[in-house]
Amino acid sequence: MSENLLEIKDLYVSYGGIKAVKGINIEVPKGEIVTLIGANGAGKSTTLRTIAGLVKAESGSIMFKGEELIGVETNDVVSKGITLVPEGRRVFPDLTVLENLKIGAYMRTDNLDADIKWIYELFPRLEERSWQLAGTLSGGEQQMLAVGRALMSKPELIMMDEPSLGLAPIVVQGIFDIIKEINNQGVTILLIEQNANMALKAAHRGYVMETGSITMQGKGVDLLNDESVKAAYLGKKK
């Protein structure tokens, strides 16, 4: 058993009067890819946004490296080593690709050149477009940029909210290759996906979320072969 980087215990979150998250428990071991799958409105995004401090939790605890994250401001969560790649990419359209990367490292005061080079090695396409405004990139390129921007803060844990949303299948494959590559370099990943098939294949561990509760958990491959998961999320008949 490796130690848990992130541990969510009995977390409740209400969002605009609706109980979006009802007492979930999630463990994210250091160095692993953990995925959270489930239908629209299951509370997956709310969970990630609560960890990032964008949404206030009602009760429960979120421990990161033994420190409580509930009540911590977003910028302090980021400085502790957690970053969120938001749903819909949300790159800054009026900033250049290079500026988007630099702003990802906003908290840092050290030299960024080596890391910018590293990102450009991961995503050669971004280097070609370094001076272009991010708003002019294609969807797949914007997703690469959003991931690269998140990496610039040198996080220990990257959370990704639907990185494959609205992308062509071939681009999705590329994004998942990158996720594994980043993980191989030692970054822990918490991934939300509707593309359950791809996510479970990539992940070490998976959680299935339904209307605010965790209904199933286990190793990625085990969930992939589970009959009820197959029926509900993988579009295969029992």
Next chain:
Amino acid sequence: MSLNVFLQHCLTGISLGGAYALIAIGYTMVYGILRLINFAHGEIFMIAGYFMIFATANFGWAVGIPVTLIATVVLGVVVERLAYKPLREAPRMSIMISAIGVSYLLQNLTTYLFTALPKPYPEIPILKQIYNIGGLSASLVTFITPILTIILVFILVYIINHTKIGMAMRAVSKDFETSRLMGIKINKVISTTFVIGSALAAVGSILYFTDRMSVTPFSGTLPGLKCFVAAVIGGIGSVPGAVVGGFIIGICETMMIALGYSTFSDAFTFVLLIIMLLFRPTGIFGEKTIDKV
């Protein structure tokens, strides 16, 4: 009108436009970041006038100028903290109404404290000296205003485009939440915006009132509105737009007066606004808002 007289009016117009431009930047920057029309900005400009009166009376104008700048900046930031920050999550209409409230509060507070009688604005001897350049004669402040405006605008554009805080300002103006995810402290960036806007309003105030010689609690209302119009004409949210708008309003106003229509000069400014809104609502440099779903 001889050429010389025409040029003389142009100079006056450009100078007035420079002061307007400095104030208009405050409107446009705050709008860019908070999507708020800061109706209190004209009153901040007016109170900067009072700060200068009292600071100069106590310390002389050389110390009075920096004291005025600092006091105005503090006032601008305090207004943001007390009246706008608590409403950050509220609907946009609430914060706008709060801004209108602050505007009247400041106006009435100054009336209460200093009465509505005009207070003489201190003379800065150097600025009032008359110079004669190429047949145009005017006080130094008239020559200096446009030059100072251009210099300050260049510095500001440099800060916005080439510094870390400027990058953060551009990011925050587009997307609060994602900016927070980058570790940016939103409130610090917003305060910085108010610092810059108020400082420029203070400079504008010194240049404007030096030419007008007196301040009343209502001195900020009309210039404030005109500068808001300037920001809209230039394209609200755009700094170069505010500057161009400021110069357009200043020159048009002066020309109307020169042609003998001084009664209509203020009305003309607002006619310009209506025409602009009818034919190009985003202003000269305005961003086209494309709502992506």
